[in-house]
Amino acid sequence: MNYFIESLLAAFSLITSLDANIYRIVLTSVSISITATLIAALLAIPAGVAMALNNFKGKTSLQHILNTLMSMPTVVIGLLLYGLFSRLGPLGNWGLLYTPTAVIIAEAILIFPIMMNLTIAAVNSADPRLVPTLISLGARPFTLTIHVIRATRYAILAALVTGFGRAIGEVGAAMMLGGNIEGFTRTMTTAIALETSKGEFELGLALGLLLLIIAFALNFTLSWLNKS
Amino acid sequence: MTSAYKLSDITLKPQNKIILTIPQLTVNSGQCLALLGENGAGKTSLINLLAFTHRANHGSIRLFDQVVGSKLKPSQRRRIGLVHQQPYLLPGTVADNIRLALSLQGVKRLHIPELTQQALKQVNLIALADQAANTLSGGELKRVAIARAIAYQPDILLLDEPFSHLDHRHIQLLEDSINHFAQQKGKTVIFSTHDRFQAQALASATINLVAGKITASPLLNHYHGKLDQHFFDTGKMIIHVTSELTYARHLAVDPREIIVSPQPLKSSMRNSFSGRLILIAEEGHAIRLTIQCAERFHVIISPEALASLNLSLGDTIWLSFKSTAVTVF
Numbered sequence: 224m225n226y227f228i229e230s231l232l233a234a235f236s237l238i239t240s241l242d243a244n245i246y247r248i249v250l251t252s253v254s255i256s257i258t259a260t261l262i263a264a265l266l267a268i269p270a271g272v273a274m275a276l277n278n279f280k281g282k283t284s285l286q287h288i289l290n291t292l293m294s295m296p297t298v299v300i301g302l303l304l305y306g307l308f309s310r311l312g313p314l315g316n317w318g319l320l321y322t323p324t325a326v327i328i329a330e331a332i333l334i335f336p337i338m339m340n341l342t343i344a345a346v347n348s349a350d351p352r353l354v355p356t357l358i359s360l361g362a363r364p365f366t367l368t369i370h371v372i373r374a375t376r377y378a379i380l381a382a383l384v385t386g387f388g389r390a391i392g393e394v395g396a397a398m399m400l401g402g403n404i405e406g407f408t409r410t411m412t413t414a415i416a417l418e419t420s421k422g423e424f425e426l427g428l429a430l431g432l433l434l435l436i437i438a439f440a441l442n443f444t445l446s447w448l449n450k451s
Numbered sequence: 452m453t454s455a456y457k458l459s460d461i462t463l464k465p466q467n468k469i470i471l472t473i474p475q476l477t478v479n480s481g482q483c484l485a486l487l488g489e490n491g492a493g494k495t496s497l498i499n500l501l502a503f504t505h506r507a508n509h510g511s512i513r514l515f516d517q518v519v520g521s522k523l524k525p526s527q528r529r530r531i532g533l534v535h536q537q538p539y540l541l542p543g544t545v546a547d548n549i550r551l552a553l554s555l556q557g558v559k560r561l562h563i564p565e566l567t568q569q570a571l572k573q574v575n576l577i578a579l580a581d582q583a584a585n586t587l588s589g590g591e592l593k594r595v596a597i598a599r600a601i602a603y604q605p606d607i608l609l610l611d612e613p614f615s616h617l618d619h620r621h622i623q624l625l626e627d628s629i630n631h632f633a634q635q636k637g638k639t640v641i642f643s644t645h646d647r648f649q650a651q652a653l654a655s656a657t658i659n660l661v662a663g664k665i666t667a668s669p670l671l672n673h674y675h676g677k678l679d680q681h682f683f684d685t686g687k688m689i690i691h692v693t694s695e696l697t698y699a700r701h702l703a704v705d706p707r708e709i710i711v712s713p714q715p716l717k718s719s720m721r722n723s724f725s726g727r728l729i730l731i732a733e734e735g736h737a738i739r740l741t742i743q744c745a746e747r748f749h750v751i752i753s754p755e756a757l758a759s760l761n762l763s764l765g766d767t768i769w770l771s772f773k774s775t776a777v778t779v780f
Contacts, residue, residue: 355499355535360551
C-alpha cells in the first residue's frame with residue numbers, strides 16, 4: 224500500500240513541477256488527437272448529414288457497416304495500416320511508418336465511424352420540421368447541410384468531443400504505427416505502457432492522472448453541451 | 452386567366468396506402484381558396500404536394516403552366532410561400548428567421564433589411580423583430596411564419612390549418628395578415644381548415660376533400676355507407692342515387708339542392724324524408740337549417756324563403772331532393 228501512495232505522491236509532484244518530459248508527451252498526444260479529430264470531422268460530419276438527409280438503396284446496410292466499424296479493435300486498424308505503410312507495403316515509399324502522420328491517419332480512421340454515426344443520430348433527433356421548413360424556404364443541398372449543422376451544432380460538437388476522447392485514449396494503433404519514439408511519436412498512452420513495463424511507475428501514474436483529468440474535462444464539456 | 456396550379460392524375464400513396472387521388476384540379480391565380488375537410492382527409496398531404504416538399508407517386512403538377520421536373524427550380528421555389536400547421540422557427544430572433552429565408556431564396560444582400568422590415572410590417576409585428584423566436588406565443592409564431600413565407604414576395608401562399616389552436620383575437624389578427632397578402636394583385640392563397648365558417652369568411656371558393664378525394668358539393672351532408680345499385684345505405688337510411696359507380700363509400704347531398712316543405716310534396720323527386728327542425732342559423736347571406744331525420748341534414752335557403760316558410764324550431768318538416776343532387780364517391 225505504501226508503494227502505491229508513495230508513487231501517487233511522486234506522480235503529483237511530477238505534474239505540479241511541470242516536468243518538461245511529461246508535458247512534451249502530453250503535447251504530442253493532444254496535437255495528434257486534435258489533428259485526427261479535425262480531419263475526421265471534416266469528412267464525417269458532412270457524410271453523416273448527407274446520409275441522414277437522404278434515402279438511398281443500401282442505407283440500412285451502410286448503417287450496419289458503420290455500427291460494426293464503431294467497435295473495430297484498434298490493433299486491427301494498426302495492423303492494416305502497418306501493412307500499408309511498412310517498407311514492403313504498397314505505400315512504403317511514402318515513409319510514413321513511425322511518424323505522427325501515420326498515427327493521425329490511424330486515429331482519424333478509427334474515430335470516423337463514431338463521429339459519422341453520432342452526426343447521423345444528431346440530425347435524426349433534430350426537430351422533424353427542420354428539414355421541410357428549410358426546403359420550403361429555398362435551401363439547396365449545400366445550404367441545407369450548412370443550416371442543418373447549425374441547428375444541431377451542440378449534438379455535433381458532442382460527436383467531436385467523443386471522437387477526440389477516443390483518439391487520445393487509444394494505445395494499440397499509436398504503438399504499432401508511431402513506434403513510441405521519444406519526443407516524436409511518444410503519446411500519453413504509449414508512454415504509460417512503456418514506463419510501467421520499465422518499472423517507472425511514478426511517471427506512468429502521472430501520465431495516467433493527466434489522461435484522467437482530460438477525460439473528466441471532456442465529460443464535463445459533453446454534459447454541458449447536452450444541456451444546452 | 453393564368454392558372455397557378457394544374458394537377459392531373461395525382462396519386463399519393465406512401466407505404467401502399469392511398470392518401471390522395473386527384474384526377475384533375477386547376478387553381479386559378481389571384482384566388483383565395485379554402486381547402487376544407489375533416490382530420491385525415493388529406494389536407495396536409497395536398498398542401499405539401501402543392502408546396503413541392505413531398506412528391507406524388509403518380510401524376511403531374513404544373514406550376515404557372517410550367518411542368519415541374521424532378522427538382523423544383525429555385526425560381527419556381529421562390530414563387531411559393533409555405534406555412535406549416537405548427538411552424539418551426541430556427542434558433543435566433545424573429546428577424547433572423549426572415550433574413551434566413553431571404554438569403555436562402557437568393558435575395559441580394561442589399562435588399563434584405565428592407566424586405567425584412569416590409570414583411571414584419573405586413574403582419575404587424577415590427578415590435579417583435581429582435582425577440583428570440585422560442586419566446587413567442589402561438590399566435591405570434593404563426594404570424595412570424597407568415598412573414599417569413601411572404602418576405603421574398605411569392606405569388607402563392609400556402610397555409611396548413613393556420614387557425615387551429617388560436618383564440619378569437621389571434622384568429623382575427625391572422626386573418627388580417629392573410630387578407631393583406633391576398634388583396635395584392637395576382638396573389639394566390641390556399642389554406643386548409645376543418646371549419647366551414649372560417650373557410651367562408653376568408654375564401655372566395657372552397658375545395659372539399661373527403662378521404663383523399665375532391666368532391667364537388669360542400670361537405671355539409673356527408674355520410675358513410677355502402678352503395679348497392681341505385682341505393683346508398685348509410686346504416687340509418689337509404690338514399691336514391693343516379694351514378695354509374697359500382698363501388699362507393701361516401702355520399703354527399705348538396706345543401707342548396709334540398710327543398711324544404713311543411714307537407715310532403717307530390718313530385719318526381721326520388722328522395723323524401725321528414726324530420727324535426729332543430730337549428731336555424733344565419734350563415735353569410737344565407738340561412739342554414741338543420742333537420743334531424745334518421746340522419747342529420749343541413750339545408751341552405753335564402754332569407755326570403757325562410758320568411759315565407761314561417762318555420763319555428765321543433766316543427767316537423769319534409770325534405771325532398773332529386774337523386775342528381777347526390778354525389779357518391
